[in-house]
Amino acid sequence: xxRLGQARAPGLTAHPDCTRLVPVxxxxxxxxxxxxxxxxxxxxxxxxxxxAVVAPGAEPSRxxxxxxxxxxxxxxxxxx
Numbered sequence: 537x538x539r540l541g542q543a544r545a546p547g548l549t550a551h552p553d554c555t556r557l558v559p560v561x562x563x564x565x566x567x568x569x570x571x572x573x574x575x576x577x578x579x580x581x582x583x584x585x586x587x588a589v590v591a592p593g594a595e596p597s598r599x600x601x602x603x604x605x606x607x608x609x610x611x612x613x614x615x616x
Contacts, residue, residue, distance in 0.1 A: 559584035
C-alpha cells in the first residue's frame with residue numbers, strides 16, 4: 537500500500553458528511569484537481585498523480601492539508 541503524503545489543496549472542497557477522493561496533480565507541494573472526478577470517470581484518474589483524501593468538514597481552501605494516496609509511479613501506456 538502506498539504511503540499517504542500531505543499537500544495543500546486550496547481549490548478543493550469537502551462534502552459535509554462523506555469523504556471525497558479527488559484525482560489531483562501535485563506541483564510544488566500543492567494539489568490541483570484534474571477534473572473528471574465523478575464516480576464513473578476514469579479520465580481523471582488516468583492523468584492524476586494521486587487521489588486527495590478530503591475528509592468531511594475539512595476546509596482545504598482555508599489551509600487544511602489533505603492526505604494524498606499516490607497512484608502508480610512510472611506507469612507506461614500499453615503498446616498499440
